[in-house]
Amino acid sequence: FSGETSYEGSVKSGKDGGVFLNGATVDPVEGFIRQAMEVILDEAVRKATDVNEKVCEWRSPEQLKELLDLELKDEGESESKILQRCREAIRYSVKTSHPRFFNQLFAGLEPYSTVASFIIESIKTSLYTYEVAPVFTLMENAVLRKMIETIGWEEGGDGIFNPGGSMSNMYAMNLARYRYCPDWKEVGLYSAPRLVVFTSQESHYSISKAAALMGLGTKNVYMGAVPFMVNATAGTTVFGAFDPIEEIASVCEKHNLWLHVDACWGGAALMSKKHKHLLKGIHRVHSVSWNPHKMLMASLQCSAFLVRDKTSLLQRCHSARASYLFQQDKFYDVSYDTGDKSVQCSRKPDAFKLWLMWKALGSRELEQRVDRALAMARYLTQEIKKRDGFQLLMEPEFANMCFWYIPPSLRKLPEGPELWTKLHAVAPVIKERMMKTGSMMIGYQTHGDKPNFFRMVVISPQVSRQDLDFVLEEIHHLGQDL
Amino acid sequence: FSGETSYEGSVKSGKDGGVFLNGATVDPVEGFIRQAMEVILDEAVRKATDVNEKVCEWRSPEQLKELLDLELKDEGESESKILQRCREAIRYSVKTSHPRFFNQLFAGLEPYSTVASFIIESIKTSLYTYEVAPVFTLMENAVLRKMIETIGWEEGGDGIFNPGGSMSNMYAMNLARYRYCPDWKEVGLYSAPRLVVFTSQESHYSISKAAALMGLGTKNVYMGAVPFMVNATAGTTVFGAFDPIEEIASVCEKHNLWLHVDACWGGAALMSKKHKHLLKGIHRVHSVSWNPHKMLMASLQCSAFLVRDKTSLLQRCHSARASYLFQQDKFYDVSYDTGDKSVQCSRKPDAFKLWLMWKALGSRELEQRVDRALAMARYLTQEIKKRDGFQLLMEPEFANMCFWYIPPSLRKLPEGPELWTKLHAVAPVIKERMMKTGSMMIGYQTHGDKPNFFRMVVISPQVSRQDLDFVLEEIHHLGQDL
Numbered sequence: 001f002s003g004e005t006s007y008e009g010s011v012k013s014g015k016d017g018g019v020f021l022n023g024a025t026v027d028p029v030e031g032f033i034r035q036a037m038e039v040i041l042d043e044a045v046r047k048a049t050d051v052n053e054k055v056c057e058w059r060s061p062e063q064l065k066e067l068l069d070l071e072l073k074d075e076g077e078s079e080s081k082i083l084q085r086c087r088e089a090i091r092y093s094v095k096t097s098h099p100r101f102f103n104q105l106f107a108g109l110e111p112y113s114t115v116a117s118f119i120i121e122s123i124k125t126s127l128y129t130y131e132v133a134p135v136f137t138l139m140e141n142a143v144l145r146k147m148i149e150t151i152g153w154e155e156g157g158d159g160i161f162n163p164g165g166s167m168s169n170m171y172a173m174n175l176a177r178y179r180y181c182p183d184w185k186e187v188g189l190y191s192a193p194r195l196v197v198f199t200s201q202e203s204h205y206s207i208s209k210a211a212a213l214m215g216l217g218t219k220n221v222y223m224g225a226v227p228f229m230v231n232a233t234a235g236t237t238v239f240g241a242f243d244p245i246e247e248i249a250s251v252c253e254k255h256n257l258w259l260h261v262d263a264c265w266g267g268a269a270l271m272s273k274k275h276k277h278l279l280k281g282i283h284r285v286h287s288v289s290w291n292p293h294k295m296l297m298a299s300l301q302c303s304a305f306l307v308r309d310k311t312s313l314l315q316r317c318h319s320a321r322a323s324y325l326f327q328q329d330k331f332y333d334v335s336y337d338t339g340d341k342s343v344q345c346s347r348k349p350d351a352f353k354l355w356l357m358w359k360a361l362g363s364r365e366l367e368q369r370v371d372r373a374l375a376m377a378r379y380l381t382q383e384i385k386k387r388d389g390f391q392l393l394m395e396p397e398f399a400n401m402c403f404w405y406i407p408p409s410l411r412k413l414p415e416g417p418e419l420w421t422k423l424h425a426v427a428p429v430i431k432e433r434m435m436k437t438g439s440m441m442i443g444y445q446t447h448g449d450k451p452n453f454f455r456m457v458v459i460s461p462q463v464s465r466q467d468l469d470f471v472l473e474e475i476h477h478l479g480q481d482l
Numbered sequence: 483f484s485g486e487t488s489y490e491g492s493v494k495s496g497k498d499g500g501v502f503l504n505g506a507t508v509d510p511v512e513g514f515i516r517q518a519m520e521v522i523l524d525e526a527v528r529k530a531t532d533v534n535e536k537v538c539e540w541r542s543p544e545q546l547k548e549l550l551d552l553e554l555k556d557e558g559e560s561e562s563k564i565l566q567r568c569r570e571a572i573r574y575s576v577k578t579s580h581p582r583f584f585n586q587l588f589a590g591l592e593p594y595s596t597v598a599s600f601i602i603e604s605i606k607t608s609l610y611t612y613e614v615a616p617v618f619t620l621m622e623n624a625v626l627r628k629m630i631e632t633i634g635w636e637e638g639g640d641g642i643f644n645p646g647g648s649m650s651n652m653y654a655m656n657l658a659r660y661r662y663c664p665d666w667k668e669v670g671l672y673s674a675p676r677l678v679v680f681t682s683q684e685s686h687y688s689i690s691k692a693a694a695l696m697g698l699g700t701k702n703v704y705m706g707a708v709p710f711m712v713n714a715t716a717g718t719t720v721f722g723a724f725d726p727i728e729e730i731a732s733v734c735e736k737h738n739l740w741l742h743v744d745a746c747w748g749g750a751a752l753m754s755k756k757h758k759h760l761l762k763g764i765h766r767v768h769s770v771s772w773n774p775h776k777m778l779m780a781s782l783q784c785s786a787f788l789v790r791d792k793t794s795l796l797q798r799c800h801s802a803r804a805s806y807l808f809q810q811d812k813f814y815d816v817s818y819d820t821g822d823k824s825v826q827c828s829r830k831p832d833a834f835k836l837w838l839m840w841k842a843l844g845s846r847e848l849e850q851r852v853d854r855a856l857a858m859a860r861y862l863t864q865e866i867k868k869r870d871g872f873q874l875l876m877e878p879e880f881a882n883m884c885f886w887y888i889p890p891s892l893r894k895l896p897e898g899p900e901l902w903t904k905l906h907a908v909a910p911v912i913k914e915r916m917m918k919t920g921s922m923m924i925g926y927q928t929h930g931d932k933p934n935f936f937r938m939v940v941i942s943p944q945v946s947r948q949d950l951d952f953v954l955e956e957i958h959h960l961g962q963d964l
Contacts (some may be wrong), residue, residue, distance in 0.1 A: 016710045029593035030528050035521050035789065044604035046512050046867060056616075061818050065615055072625035072837070074843035082594060085841060086601060088836070093617045093883040103614060108608070112564060114603060115518040121599040123575045124588070124782045132585060134538075134546055136574045142552035163645035164829070174695055188699025188784035189671045213656055215697025217670025251556035300606045327927055329934070331914035336543050347646070352571070355554070359567060362558035432813035435613065445809055452811070 034077055039086050047318050048095040049109055054438030055101050056094045067122060075292040099462045100440035100471065105237070105265050108460025112357035117299040120349055127161075127347045130336035136236060136349030137336055143351040146358070147290060148306055150270050152283030158314045159306035160341050161350045165264035166206035168289035168305035169231070170372060173197065173210045175287060175313055176229035182316070191217050196224030199231035202241060204262055207231055229258040234279050235266020238455055239393075240400030242266060246281030259285040264303065266398060269296035271363065272370040278397065295373060295399065296366060298353045314341045351442030369461050373399050376458045380468045387472055393453055401456045402447075405430065405475045407482040424451035426482050433478040440471055514561055529578060530577040530946060532589055535585050536920030538576045546574060580943045582922035582953065586745050587719070589840045590942025592779040594839035599781040602831055609643075612818035614914045618831030620819055625833040628840070629772060630788055632752050634765030639786035640796045642823050643832045647746035648688035650771035650787035651713070655679065655692045657795055658711035658740030658770060664798070671697050678706030681713035684723060686744055688715050711740040717748020717760050720937055721875075722882030724748060728763030741767040746785070748815035748880060753845065754852040760879065777881065777941050778848060778853060780835045780855050796823045851943050855881050858940045862950045869954055875935055883938045884929075887912065889964040906933035908964050915960040922953055 043233035059067060060251065067087060071364060077085075095101060127135045127140065144159040152296050162168045177195065178185060184192055193215055199207050208218045230252050232243040245261060252259040261282055267290030269275040270282070286308055293302040305316055328334060358366065377399040384390045384403050389411060393402040413419040427444035434440055443455045456471065529535050541549060550570060559567075577583060579591035607615045609622065626641040645648045659677065660667060666674055677698055681689050688699045697825060712726040712734050734741040739872040743764055749772030751757040752764070765772065768790055775784040791795055812814060840848065866872045866885050871893060875884040889908060895901040909926035916922055925937045939952065 029531070029591060029596075030523055032593050033527060033597060033600075034519075034523060035517075036600070037523075040597075040600055040604050040839075041512055041516060041519075044601060045515060048605070049511070059616065060814055062618065063613065064620055068617065068620065070620055070622065070837075070839045071627045072845070076847055077843050079842075082838065082842045085838065086597065089601060089617050089838075090605060093613050094607060096605070096607050096614065104608070106608075108961045109511060109604070109606070111514050112747075114511075114606075115522075115568065117603040118515075118518070118522055118600055119526060119571060121596060121603060121618075121781055122522050122591070123530070123572060123578070124591070124596075125576060125578050125587070125783060126588075130543065131923075132578065133577050134541065134543070135571050137553055138543060138546055138550065142554065146714060168812065170695075184699065185694045185700050186701045188676065188693075188702050189697040190674065190676050190699075192672065194670065205507075211670075212667045213652075214695060215666065215671040217666065217672075219666050219668045220670050277785065299603055300608060319591070327910070327934075329910045331910060331917075333544055355592045356564065356567065358554045360558050360564045362559075363554070363556045367559055374658075426810045428809070428813065434811075441613075471931050 007421035011370070022413065030145065034475070035083060036086055039083055039090070043087055045109065049097050049099070051099045051467065053095070055098045055441050056435055056438045057092050057440060058435045059092060067092065080340070087259065087351070094441065097462070098461065099464070099467045102456045102458065102471070103443045104443040104458055105294045106297070106300060106459065107457070108297050108462050110299065110357055112360040113297065113299040113302070113353045114355045116356040125349065125350055128337065128346050130317055130332060131330070133349055136352055140349065140351035140354045141354050143305065143358070144304065149290055149303055154283070156310060157306060157308045158310065159304055160314065162303050162305055162419050164301050165204070165262070165289050165291045165303050166209060168264070168303055169206045169260070169262055170213065171290065171305045172231070172287040173214060173229060174253040175307060176260065177214070178316070179258060179313060180228040187246055194220060194224055195228050196218070196220045197231060198227055200233060200243060202236040202239065203231055203233045204237050223305035226465035227255070227257055229260060232261050232285070233260065233261035234261050234282070235269070235398050237265065238445065239402055240265070240396055240398030242278045242397055245279060245285065249281045249284040253284070258287070260287045260289070261285050262289050264289050265294050266289040269398070271296070271366045273367070274371055275374055276341070292354045295370060296354070297369070297460065298357060302350045302353045347356070368477070372461055373458050376463060376468065377401060379465060380458060383468065389476065390472065393450065399458050402453050403450070404453045405479050407479050410482065419442050420451045425456055426479055429482060430475060430479040434474065437478070439474055442471065486647035497936050505868065515946055517561070517565060518568055521565055525572040525901050527591065530572070531581070533581045533949065535577070536579070537580045537923050538917055539574050540917045540919045540920060541574060542656060549574065576817050576923065579944070581942065581946070581949045584938045584953070585827070585925045585938065587776045587939055588779070588782060588941065589738055589939070590779050590867070590944050592839055594780040594842040595779065595835045596839040597833045602834055608832065609831055610819065612814060613812070615831055618834050621837045622831065622833035625840070626786065626788065627708050629786055633770055633788065636765070637793060639788060639790045639904055640792065642787050642788055642796060644787055646783050647686070647771050647773045647785050648691060650725065650746070650785055651686065651688045651742070652692035652695065653758045653787045654713070654742035654769040655696060655711060657789060657791070659696070660798070661740060661795060662710040662779070673830070674767060676702060676706055677710050678702045679711050679713060680709055682715060684718040684721065685715045686719050686746070709737070712742065714743050714767070716743050716745035716764070717880050718757065719747065720882065720927065721884055722878055722880030724760045724879055727761060727767065731763045731766040735766070740769070742769045742771070743767050744771050746771050746773040747776050749773065750852050751880070753778070753848045755849065756853055757856055774836045777852060778836070779851070779942065780839060783874065784832045784835045804949070854943055855940050858947070858950065859883060860946060861947055862940060864939070865954055870955065871958065874930065881940045885938070886933070886935045887961050889961050891964065908961055909934035909936055911964060912957055912961040916956065919960070920946055921956055924953065
């Protein structure tokens with residue numbers, strides 16, 4: 001054995017330039033994963049959902065950088081050190097499954113969906129072809145069919161799970177454009193008339209982002225020359241408002257316009273006999289975005305795009321026919337290869353996160369959860385109305401409560417610029433204090449010329465009335481001196 | 483208590499239309515997750531990586547539908563039934579971490595990255611703002627900086643993790659276009675000249691998909707009027723070929739063209755002193771896509787887009803400034819809110835999957851793994867050359883081996899249409915047989931007018947020379963009668 005080994009020699013000796021070729025270099029992994037699971041169960045499940053623990057352990061970016069030792073080095077670290085790093089990562093992460101996390105349109109820990117995502121992570125595969133993801137391909141199909149049935153498209157339809165609702169909304173825009181003129185897929189927009197999308201001021205920013213990316217231009221959202229699509233929102237991000245789908249559908253049918261409903265947030269209401277009226281008319285639209293990771297509490301991300309078309313529009317619009325994946329001489333029915341419906345290549349089997357929990361809970365329990373969240377929202381609304389210093393911006397339609405907290409020092413001020421200016425400064429300070437205390441998390445924002453207000457969202461069935469009472473008391477406690 | 487309860491009454495009694503409002507309705511979740519973890523450890527980790535188990539348990543779509551009882555119903559199921567469903571989902575899924583899975587550009591189970599994804603799934607958050615993802619925001623930042631350093635951009639740069647390399651390539655195209663003319667973000671392409679993208683025939687289909695979605699048109703990839711971007715590929719999907727970056731960079735610099743390198747597959751070579759010459763010149767390019775979920779074996783998905791620009795181009799190109807997320811009066815440095823750099827809204831903290839394994843292994847072990855995979859590929863190349871009936875399409879540059887297996891009955895035929903036609907039918911039959919046996923998985927495909935050939939990819943350090951020998955013997959075993 002000399003310093004200089006030939007390739008042949010190195011292979012025969014089981015080495016190649018110092019690299020061993022025989023046997024696995026990954027040690028038995030089960031033991032480490034098992035230890036890490038104990039950390040996860042203790043820190044990220046048990047403690048993270050415990051109302052007596054903090055929602056967050058706030059550190060500024062500078063402090064956190066000091067604590068975490070982020071730098072990646074040449075040498076690795078021991079397993080016990082890595083387990084310690086796992087504990088730290090969990091410790092300083094925000095506990096979105098805590099009963100007092102109301103900061104986003106997702107919350108809570110859904111055990112079945114969480115288990116499904118663990119399985120997805122360990123099975124690691126991608127949904128391009130049936131051959132590498134047979135189970136998840138069929139499950140996606142089953143979930144899409146169930147969602148389409150829930151929407152009320154009696155003739156069926158097509159669909160796909162995407163990494164988030166922004167993607168789903170962009171898919172809608174792309175399909176609407178493709179249906180309007182399929183040639184543009186090949187030749188681009190250079191010979192196209194100026195195309196415009198109609199949507200409301202309150203619709204999600206993903207509509208503008210999609211218009212920019214797709215070469216339509218953000219200025220062509222709202223008004224313009226040749227409308228090719230209308231976007232209606234079922235559950236706006238801030239106020240939880242619903243566009244009147246039935247009326248919009250009538251106009252769109254008359255003018256042969258593609259009608260998309262962004263029901264990412266409000267789609268959950270379709271599960272409830274009591275609340276589905278909010279989306280009345282949805283059976284008439286062309287496409288729907290619906291994120292079960294929001295009010296249905298599926299693990300992040302779980303976002304479906306559904307289209308009523310049954311002529312393979314989704315495939316025709318997005319296909320690139322890669323020969324290394326989509327061979328036509330396979331020994332099984334290649335219509336089960338869903339990859340060419342996507343603008344992605346690798347795509348995660350997110351549908352399983354919904355499938356497993358739906359199997360476990362049944363439609364009835366999902367309905368109960370939606371009804372419960374909306375009942376909680378109504379309870380909170382009543383409490384806000386009852387309490388001094390709290391003022392709703394408007395009567396909520398859904399699970400978003402937008403309100404001001406007015407500290408005692410401002411309650412005597414007449415409505416006008418002085419009050420608005422002072423009130424505008426209140427929510428950011430309360431937010432800072434709640435995060436530094438770690439007692440709860442609620443979002444705040446402005447809207448148009450309105451001063452900063454809180455937007456609180458109720459989703460999780462882990463939330464009790466006591467938690468809601470706590471929130472209002474804690475806001476007062478944190479802000480009464482302002 | 484009567485059938486008709488008023489809202490007030492129902493809240494006081496803790497009920498609202500039959501929905502209980504007090505206490506959590508999600509049962510203690512730890513126990514169930516713990517049981518499910520045992521199933522996962524046993525079925526999806528231990529058995530799935532055991533060379534003595536099958537790679538896949540093939541069932542046709544029709545058979546699998548029968549076995550899985552996919553339908554979602556009104557009533558839920560018991561925990562034990564759900565655990566049984568988890569077992570079945572794993573059983574009929576393809577074991578991509580099996581040592582004999584060579585079908586895709588990913589393979590193997592990386593324990594540290596798997597643990598990181600379990601943590602991500604249990605912590606469930608999204609990377610729009612620092613306040614909801616402080617740890618993962620900083621880790622993404624640290625990983626991006628390390629990747630930029632590895633690429634060799636000495637002045638630094640910017641970047642973002644995306645759901646897959648197709649997205650990363652689209653980001654490159656969007657940034658290149660935005661840099662060429664920022665106005666188009668607002669006004670669309672209607673006043674634009676015909677824009678074209680230069681790329682090679684062998685580049686990934688995501689370039690065409692992006693051109694279609696972005697309103698550029700697939701026909702404007704390759705040739706046309708006003709070039710605004712060149713896409714070079716470092717590691718093509720089929721052959722693992724590398725475009726000469728240094729030479730292309732010189733041309734692009736001369737003509738002020740954005741040069742993007744799709745290094746989704748070949749980027750791993752940057753970790754290796756021995757192999758980084760394959761990407762010589764990458765320090766001169768504008769942007770890079772690099773998927774650590776491929777040869778570095780991070781969990782799916784882990785895909786970075788990196789850009790050399792330091793003038794916030796990524797943010798300016800994609801921003802929509804949503805007021806409910808990106809308030810400017812926050813109490814911390816809002817430059818840590820990365821959400822507006824993305825065309826997504828929710829975005830997963832995929833960087834953590836790379837961060838934790840990098841911490842555990844160090845750059846040195848990552849380098850060893852790359853060296854090992856490429857040494858394995860060279861070993862397989864030699865074996866293919868040695869054996870009767872095996873023929874390489876070309877000398878491999880990277881870890882893709884493309885070859886024909888010629889059954890004994892065809893070996894006497896002269897080169898020509900008869901041989902090609904018969905040979906074309908061989909790979910699909912061997913593929914069908916290997917999947918029904920479950921012994922291994924390798925892809926096959928055509929390319930131009932070439933008859934079907936196998937594309938085998940070596941990635942995982944769990945693979946031994948014995949596994950590679952087995953593959954060649956098994957192909958012969960399955961195809962010798964054809």
